[in-house]
Each structure stands twice: as structure tokens, then as C-alpha cells.
Amino acid sequence: MREESRVVTFLKYVSLLIAAFVVLFPPYTVLIASLKSKEEYLASRFAFPSNIFNMDNFHYLFSKTKLLTTAYPNTLYIIVLSVIGNIILGTMVAYALGRFDFKLKKFILGAFMLAAVIPLVTTQVATFRVMKMLHLYNTINAPVVLYLGADVVSIMIYLQFIKNIPYALDESAMLEGTSLFRIYWNIIFPLLMPATVTVAIMRIIYVYNDFYIPFLYMPKQKLQVVSTAIFQFVGPNAASWNLISAMIVFIFIPIIILFLFLQKYIYAGVANGAVK
Incomplete structure (x- = not known):
């Protein structure tokens, strides 16, 4: 034995x-x-x-690219607006689904689940036409609008946290005449902070690494983000793998540091919000 x-x-x-x-x-x-x-x-x-x-490869990188002047500022702008909007919409949706009973509750939750399994590429023709109609194509706000929607994983994480918040807090606030929005903003939202940290980190990593949406909706050079910057850099330097590697290392340093320092929040939030 x-x-x-x-x-x-x-x-x-x-x-x-x-x-x-x-x-x-x-x-x-x-x-x-x-x-x-x-x-x-x-x-x-x-x-x-x-x-x-x-550091010769990195010196070449800074002299020949606009990472620090264009790509990183654009990426930061998109991340800040989209993550803030995603958190607000996600907590509101989870608050409505987790605290109230109404006829279309299961239908709405099922619609979110259905949207999650539909491949993104199959809806891009319609999405592209909508973005053109809204005059958002080739603007930095195009990916912000597309990233704003709360994804299913975020909603499920918030729902699992809301279930652990005693409903007695809502009832006590209602007895004092507090509106539903005040209950959400002053009671529910602060108690969802652990889940919010997890969702924020996951969305930051997703937006930072995404290539498809910025490449499709922001072809202008002045609108490049880190993912499209490396794509444009590879073209004229395809034979210089040392330069491409320096570009990859520099781009992934921020996200690696973020993950290493905050990974415990990711694992805790996903574990607490896991769905069978």
C-alpha cells in the first residue's frame, strides 16, 4: 500500500x-x-x-511605435468607461433579478444565457450596421458601447452574492421610506464590493486582451489600442522575432502584474459566484 x-x-x-x-x-x-x-x-x-x-529591442520599440502616446491612453480610456458602465449595469440587473419576482424574470435570465452561447461572429453584420447608424464607427466610443453590456458571468457572480445579503435589510429600509434606488445604491451596491472587484478584474483583462472589436470598429491609426498596436507592429517586423517578443513582453507586463497582485480576488469571486 x-x-x-x-x-x-x-x-x-x-x-x-x-x-x-x-x-x-x-x-x-x-x-x-x-x-x-x-x-x-x-x-x-x-x-x-x-x-x-x-534593452536595445525596447529602445527601438519606444522610438518606432506610439504605445505610450496613443495605444495605452486609448486602452485606458476604453477600460475605465466600459468597466464602470459594466459594473453599474451588472449590479442593477442582478438587483432586479435577485430581489424581485415578476412574470418575465425567467425569460430575461434565459435570454442572457442564450446570448452567451451565440457565437459573436454570427451577429457582427447586424451589430456593425447599428454602429454605423449611430455614427460610432471609427470612433473611440465604439468599443465602449459594445463592452458596456453586462455579460452572463458577471450577472451570475452578482446574483450569488445578492442571495447572501439578508432581505431584512431591504425591509428595514422600506419601513423608513427609502426608495428602491436608494436601497440599491446605499445598501446593495456597497455589499457587492467583493464581487465588483472580481468582475472589474475579469473585464479589465478581457478588454485589454481583446483584438477583434478594436480591429473591426477602429481602423484609424490614432485609435489603435495595445492589441491592434502589436498587430500593426508585426507586419513590417515579421522577420525580427526579437523585436516582436519585446513588444509582447511590454504589452503583457501590466496585465501580469494586475493578475499576480489581485488573483486572490478573482478566485474568491468566481468560487463564491459559481453556478452548478
Whole structure:
């Protein structure tokens, strides 16, 4: 029995090491490539760089691109407006579905679930026509409007948190003549802060990494975001993987730092808002 447990433990650690290698090897190759010259990269792609303080690729990046002057400010603008709107709409929808009973409640919840399983590409023709009609095409507000809608995951997380908030708080506020909006804003919304932090982090990562919507609705050079900036950078530098790797490293540093410092909120919120 003891011998069997040792074999199981050994296989478990071997599988974990293999999984860690599969996950960490691609970032490792990108990181070391960003610290090499083109000649050194072609000579030894997977070897450790001879000079880990070689910043030539990053200097080239800052001189030839508009990451700091255009891409990052545009991305920050879109993230701030869309995440704030997403949180407000998501908490309001969850408050209505979680606190009130009405005839179309199940239908509305089912409509959200149905919209989540419909592939995005199948609705883009109609969405594109609507954006053109609203004169939002080729403006920085186009992705903001598209990101504003609360997604199903956010609503489900909020619903699970609302179920844990005692309804007696609402009743006490109603006895004092408090309006439903004041109950939502002064009682429900503050108590949803743990879920709000989780939703905000998830939406920030999604908006930051999204390429399809900015590429389709903002083709102007002055409207580029970090995802489209790297796409435009790859074209003339397709043969220089050291420069492309430096671009990838620089773009993903903020989101990696955000995830490392706030991952406990992500896991806690998803676990508390999990749906069977």
C-alpha cells in the first residue's frame, strides 16, 4: 500500500512538472528573445541571453511605435468607461433579478444565457450596421458601447452574492421610506464590493486582451489600442522575432502584474459566484 502511494505521488509530481513546463516554456522563450539581438536569436533561440540587461529591442520599440502616446491612453480610456458602465449595469440587473419576482424574470435570465452561447461572429453584420447608424464607427466610443453590456458571468457572480445579503435589510429600509434606488445604491451596491472587484478584474483583462472589436470598429491609426498596436507592429517586423517578443513582453507586463497582485480576488469571486 505504501509502495503504491509512492508511485502515485511520483506520477503526480511528474505530471505537475510537465504541466508547469508546458505553461512556462512559451513565456520563457518570448522573454529571452526580447533580450537578444537578431543575430543572437537566430544563432541560439532557446539559450539564455548573453546579456540580460540588453534593452536595445525596447529602445527601438519606444522610438518606432506610439504605445505610450496613443495605444495605452486609448486602452485606458476604453477600460475605465466600459468597466464602470459594466459594473453599474451588472449590479442593477442582478438587483432586479435577485430581489424581485415578476412574470418575465425567467425569460430575461434565459435570454442572457442564450446570448452567451451565440457565437459573436454570427451577429457582427447586424451589430456593425447599428454602429454605423449611430455614427460610432471609427470612433473611440465604439468599443465602449459594445463592452458596456453586462455579460452572463458577471450577472451570475452578482446574483450569488445578492442571495447572501439578508432581505431584512431591504425591509428595514422600506419601513423608513427609502426608495428602491436608494436601497440599491446605499445598501446593495456597497455589499457587492467583493464581487465588483472580481468582475472589474475579469473585464479589465478581457478588454485589454481583446483584438477583434478594436480591429473591426477602429481602423484609424490614432485609435489603435495595445492589441491592434502589436498587430500593426508585426507586419513590417515579421522577420525580427526579437523585436516582436519585446513588444509582447511590454504589452503583457501590466496585465501580469494586475493578475499576480489581485488573483486572490478573482478566485474568491468566481468560487463564491459559481453556478452548478
